[in-house]
Amino acid sequence: MKRKSWGTAAVVLSAGLALSACGGKEEKAPAGASGADDLSKAANEKVELIFYSMSRDSEESFNERYGDAIRKKFPNYTITYIQRVVPGKDLNDLINSGQRIDIQWDSIGSFPTSNIASELNFDMTDLLKKHQVDLNRFEPSLIDMMKQLGGGAIYGLPVYNERMAMYYNKDLFDKLNVPYPKDGMTWDQFNELTKKLNVERDGVAYTGFSPSVNHLFLVNPYSLALIDKTTMKSTINSDRWKQLLQTQLIDPTQSPVYQKAMTDYKKILDLAPFSKEQRLATFPSSPVLPLVQKTELSNFNWDIVSMPTMSDLPGVGPQSYPGIFAITKQAQNKDAAMQVLKFLTSDEFQMDISKKGLMTTLKNEQIQKALGSEGAFKGKNYGAFFYNKYPKIADKSVEESKANILALYTKNLNKLASGQMDINTYLRTAEEEANKALDDLKKK
Template sequence: MANKRATAVIASLLAAGLIAGCGKTADSGEQAAPAKDITKEPAEIVFYSNNGDPVESFDYRFGNALRKKFPNWTIKYIQRTGTGTQLQDLIANGTKFDIFFQSIGNFEANAFPAGIQYDMSELIKSHKIDLSRLDPTVVDAVKQASGGKLYGLPVFTSNLVLYYNKSLFDKFGVAYPKDGIAWEEMVEMSKKLTRIEGGTQYFGFTHSPAHTIRMNPMAIPDADLNTDTPTINKDDRWKKFYQTYYLDPMRVPGYLDGIKKINKIPDINMFVKDQSVGMFGYLSSLIYVWEQELKSLNWDIVSFPTVEKGVGSQSYPAYFGMTNMARNKEATMEVLKYMISDEFQTEMARKGIMPVLNNEAVKKELGKDSPYKDRNWNAIFYNKFAPIPPKAPYDADLVNQYVSAGNNIALDKMDLNSALRAAEEESLKKIQEYKSKNK
């Protein structure tokens, strides 16, 4: 017993000594050096995206704020401008970059085959990054695509809203749409706006096929990940999707004749520049991406028309992922941590960039510094997001085939069933091509 007591006393004295010694150097009585502040030391963080964003756009959205926050660090951006700046070119010539960013689906389709992804899970823990602050749908989507790993952090997002040309509504005496508009109401408006007037063909509604498919409010996955097969001719919801988003609005009187003459679905230029389209379903990000182009248009936005009340499109986040070639992983993580901070997200929101924080105060700042601050910014968060279904790394290839199906259906080049079968066949080929390249 005595020996046990003595051992316990010695242990407690040692513990006390250790505790008392915390923060001091041995025998000197001086305070130990504080943890090193890496932001005081020089570092270079290089961003790359193959989405073609110009340098000015990068600096406006991210670069300038990052340089202000980290004045001792060099923040660079490599823009994809053509030959020599494609992702495979940079890898081939040994150009290193620390952060790769791309939109959901495109992030996986580019990073995974190139093998540049890096699991940030441990760094996220050590930097005490609280992912519960972010919208859960966007965090879950990146985990799902990578088997639970965290290859990217969402920094901003977008969704679908309905842009409308107020001048055309005024010209044809049609009341403006309102937030909460149902799909059937929008189709009725399209009927009133689709006409030939003064020799000009006007269309009531159009949309961006690639984005409507990627962000479909019905949350239909493009592929069955268990069997690595396309869903387009297997999941009956696709029939409802194409009926709803293509046939219903594009079979109003006069519409089919009009698009057959131009042999395409009316596009963004016909809405913004030609001003021959009344309503356009598109990304909320257009407001800052085409800030100058929109000046010539008398426009506003409302929430994307709903099929299921209260449910809008899926969120369309951009993921920023540290690459496995990052030279200073601690500094790179500090940059990414700051990009999802309240401060950075608020500054982005004020510019009109949709934040990813699950924070009402930050959301309310949306658009306050935009030249279009008088527009209906409430439309952007009016509906809740549809769930983001699982995405395969070859998802982008399938979207292209599903867009082709939509074009063939809209232009009456194929009936619905034939178009879905043809898209299925082409999609199966794309999946096999992907698997062959990435064995």
């Protein structure tokens, strides 16, 4: 049976590869929600809006998440979706062929390269004012991130969010007679608890925790950027990165049992040992995991707690990793496109996706509390995703994507976790390779 995709960018994030709510006084007449008068005017227009994303989402997935709801709200709009497939439909191919794109969306990680580097970026500031979109309704770190990306301009709106929490296998905790983790734990407390789950039994190496390696960098709670935008140099060889890697990667993986499991798996354990093999007790992921791995998660008893916090950063959780929808400079009817974005960020639509299991970008507590309430796994602790404070989203840049800095940082993590490379050598090597890649980029 064909499996529906809820967004490749989100799946990637959830699997360790790679994806909120309004103020109270706005609930009576939310400024950011699509008003009846505006929607009536928009519905009378006949407009074609063409959507594109780097996510490779199928048309079925696009329609399920966005297309059908937009068509229902705006019956006179023709909504066209171009699925990214290789070859021939990558973004640059489409642009070079003269294909118009009205609304483009991507995760925050790929947005600088897909939107800004491709010169599709359009400052939506005046449109947002014209259509009375209240940016105060959004989780503030998301809007701050958009302003940082645009140097003050706003190139898009965050429509859905991704944030990490800790999934744990209750059956495995019970089997090994270890108490469950709790919301609000520090990494020191969490590591002390989960090391009790590094047990070999009946020939199976059970392990307590394994990190999602990309997330170590992309959503770190210190808001550390991958590169310094001022100097265009790597940031990796620093005490703060060293502390983070020591706490969240090295300390949890030094058990002989984990090392045996890693040798058998041939790399740092990731999502599969947790969700499919059920021999990893805890793994960090986003709210989309129950959507993309419904079958796997139906096979055992699990729940969620907040991500542990660093001892010197109490109460601060991981960064957000939102999905951005942007009106492009190619858009023929920017007012119609803004009406759609206004609808996608309305209380109405955000409540709908929250109930289904997608994390809202708004700060409305009612919408937050509805997360997953109509999904397949009702009653899970979805509040864990909102438990800790949001840190600033680290600066993003086109250069870090073009130089593939994340891949250079994760390149030697298997050696670091297995003890084949010490932390200082890892940091120095990653720094040298990243700086060379950035220097080479300048020469192009």
